[in-house]
Amino acid sequence: MAVVIIIVVVVLLIIAVTAAMYNGLVRLNQQANEAWSDITVQLKRRYDLIPNLVNTVKGYASHEKNVFEDVTEARANALSAQQQGPAAAAKAEGDFQSTMKSLFAVAENYPDLKASQNFQELQAELTDTEDKIQASRRFYNGVVRDFNTKRKTFPTNIFAGMLGFKQDKEFFEVDEAEAAAVQNAPNVQF
Amino acid sequence: MYSDIAANKRKTYIIMVLFLAFLCAIIWLFDKYLGGGTGIFYGGLVGSAIYVIFSYFAGAKMALAVNGAQQIQKSDNPRLWRTVENLAITDGLPMPKVYIMNDPAPNAFATGRDPRHSAVCATSGLLAMMDDQELQGVLAHELGHVKNYDIRVSMIAFALTAIISLLADIMIRLAFFGGGDRNEDNQVFFILGIVAAILAPLVATLIQLAVTRQREYLADATGALTTRYPEGLVSALQKIQQSGSVARRQNTATAHMFFVNPLKAHSLSSLFSTHPPIDARIARLQQMEGHA
Numbered sequence: 001m002a003v004v005i006i007i008v009v010v011v012l013l014i015i016a017v018t019a020a021m022y023n024g025l026v027r028l029n030q031q032a033n034e035a036w037s038d039i040t041v042q043l044k045r046r047y048d049l050i051p052n053l054v055n056t057v058k059g060y061a062s063h064e065k066n067v068f069e070d071v072t073e074a075r076a077n078a079l080s081a082q083q084q085g086p087a088a089a090a091k092a093e094g095d096f097q098s099t100m101k102s103l104f105a106v107a108e109n110y111p112d113l114k115a116s117q118n119f120q121e122l123q124a125e126l127t128d129t130e131d132k133i134q135a136s137r138r139f140y141n142g143v144v145r146d147f148n149t150k151r152k153t154f155p156t157n158i159f160a161g162m163l164g165f166k167q168d169k170e171f172f173e174v175d176e177a178e179a180a181a182v183q184n185a186p187n188v189q190f
Numbered sequence: 191m192y193s194d195i196a197a198n199k200r201k202t203y204i205i206m207v208l209f210l211a212f213l214c215a216i217i218w219l220f221d222k223y224l225g226g227g228t229g230i231f232y233g234g235l236v237g238s239a240i241y242v243i244f245s246y247f248a249g250a251k252m253a254l255a256v257n258g259a260q261q262i263q264k265s266d267n268p269r270l271w272r273t274v275e276n277l278a279i280t281d282g283l284p285m286p287k288v289y290i291m292n293d294p295a296p297n298a299f300a301t302g303r304d305p306r307h308s309a310v311c312a313t314s315g316l317l318a319m320m321d322d323q324e325l326q327g328v329l330a331h332e333l334g335h336v337k338n339y340d341i342r343v344s345m346i347a348f349a350l351t352a353i354i355s356l357l358a359d360i361m362i363r364l365a366f367f368g369g370g371d372r373n374e375d376n377q378v379f380f381i382l383g384i385v386a387a388i389l390a391p392l393v394a395t396l397i398q399l400a401v402t403r404q405r406e407y408l409a410d411a412t413g414a415l416t417t418r419y420p421e422g423l424v425s426a427l428q429k430i431q432q433s434g435s436v437a438r439r440q441n442t443a444t445a446h447m448f449f450v451n452p453l454k455a456h457s458l459s460s461l462f463s464t465h466p467p468i469d470a471r472i473a474r475l476q477q478m479e480g481h482a
Contacts, residue, residue, distance in 0.1 A: 135279040
C-alpha cells in the first residue's frame with residue numbers, strides 16, 4: 001500500500017515539474033513573439049512619419065521630384081517587404097535608408113527649410129523613432145536570450161525537444177548589408 | 191553586469207531571511223516575557239498588518255505628494271517623456287507615470303508597488319544638469335528599481351521595521367506599567383526583554399538600510415545593463431558628486447527612494463546612510479565597463 005502511494009506521489013511530482021517547465025517555455029516563447037511584433041510596430045511608426053516629411057520638404061524644394069519619388073517608392077517597398085521575411089526586409093530597409101540620405105542631402109541646400117519649425121519637429125520625431133526601434137530590438141534580444149538560456153539549461157534541456165521547443169530563436173543581428181546601411185542611418189544633425 | 195544582478199538578489203534574499211528570523215526571535219522573546227500572550231500583543235500585530243496593507247496601496251501616491259511632484263504629459267517635457275518611454279520599451283515595462291519635482295538639486299526617484307502602478311520623478315535640477323546619455327543612465331537606474339520590484343521590497347522591509355519598533359514599544363510600556371507576578375524565570379526574560387526592546391528598533395533600522403543599500407547597487411547594475419553604457423551613469427554620478435544633492439525639501443521617510451541621498455549629511459553617516467557612498471557606486475560601475 002505504501003509503495004503505491006509513493007509511486008503516485010512521484011508521478012504527480014514529475015507531472016508538476018514538467019508542467020512548470022512547459023509553461024515557462026511557452027511564456028518566454030510568447031514574449032519573444034510579442035517583442036518581434038513590437039519591432040514591426042516601431043518600424044511602421046517610422047514609415048508613417050515619412051509622407052509628412054516629404055510634404056514638408058516639397059513645400060520648399062518642389063522641383064526636386066526624383067528624390068521624392070525615390071523615397072515614396074522605397075518606403076512602399078520596405079513596408080511590403082516586412083511580410084517577406086528578415087532577409088528581404090533587411091534589403092528593403094537598406095534601400096530605404098539610402099533614399100532618406102538623399103532626401104536630407106537635398107534639404108541641406110534650403111536654409112529656410114532647415115529653419116522651419118515643422119521640419120525640426122519632424123527631425124526630432126524621426127530621431128525618436130530610430131531610438132524606439134533600437135529599444136524594441138534590444139528588448140527582443142533580451143527575451144530571446146532568456147528563452148534560449150532556459151531551453152538549454154538543466155533540467156529543462158532534457159524535455160525541451162519533447163515538449164515541442166526544438167530550436168533556439170535567432171537574435172536580431174545586423175548582417176553585413178544592413179550594417180553598412182545602419183552606419184549611414186538618416187542623419188538628422190546639420 | 192549579469193553576475194552582479196544575480197549576486198545582489200541573493201544578498202537581498204539572505205538579508206530578508208535574517209530579518210524575518212530576527213523578527214521571529216523577538217516575538218518568541220516577547221511571548222516568553224509576557225508568560226504566554228496577551229490581548230495587547232495580538233492587537234499590536236493586527237494594527238501593524240493594517241498599516242502595512244495601507245502603505246502598500248497608498249504608499250506611492252503619498253511619496254509623490256509629500257515631495258511636491260507634478261505629473262507631466264509628453265508635451266510638457268518631450269525630452270524627459272521620450273527618454274522614459276524608450277527605456278520602458280527596452281525593459282519591456284509598461285509606460286510609468288512621469289513627474290517633475292521643482293528643485294535645483296539633481297535627483298530622481300521611482301515609486302509604485304509593481305510596474306503597472308509605477309511612477310518616475312525627476313527634479314528640474316537633474317533635467318538642467320545632465321546631458322542625454324547621463325539622463326538616460328539615471329532614469330534607467332530608476333526604472334531598474336521598478337523592474338526589480340525594489341519598491342515592494344523596501345516597503346516590506348520598512349513595514350517589518352515598523353512592526354519590530356511597535357512590539358518593542360509595547361514591551362517597554364508593559365514593563366513599566368504592567369502587573370503580574372514575577373518569578374525567577376521571568377526575571378531573566380524581563381531584563382533580556384528590556385534590552386531587546388531598546389536594541390530591536392535600532393537593529394531593524396540597520397537591516398532595513400542594508401537592504402536598501404544593496405538594492406541601490408542592484409539598480410545601478412540594472413540601469414547599466416538596460417543602456418549597455420555604464421559610462422552614462424558614472425558621468426551622472428560624478429557630476430552629482432561635484433555639485434552636491436541636498437534638496438530643498440528634507441523628508442527622511444522618502445529619502446531612501448532617491449537616486450542619491452537628498453538629506454544633509456550627518457555625523458554617523460555611513461552606518462545610517464540610505465545610499466552607498468557615491469565613490470563605491472562609481473567604482474563598481476567602472477568595473478563593469480571592462481567586461482559585461
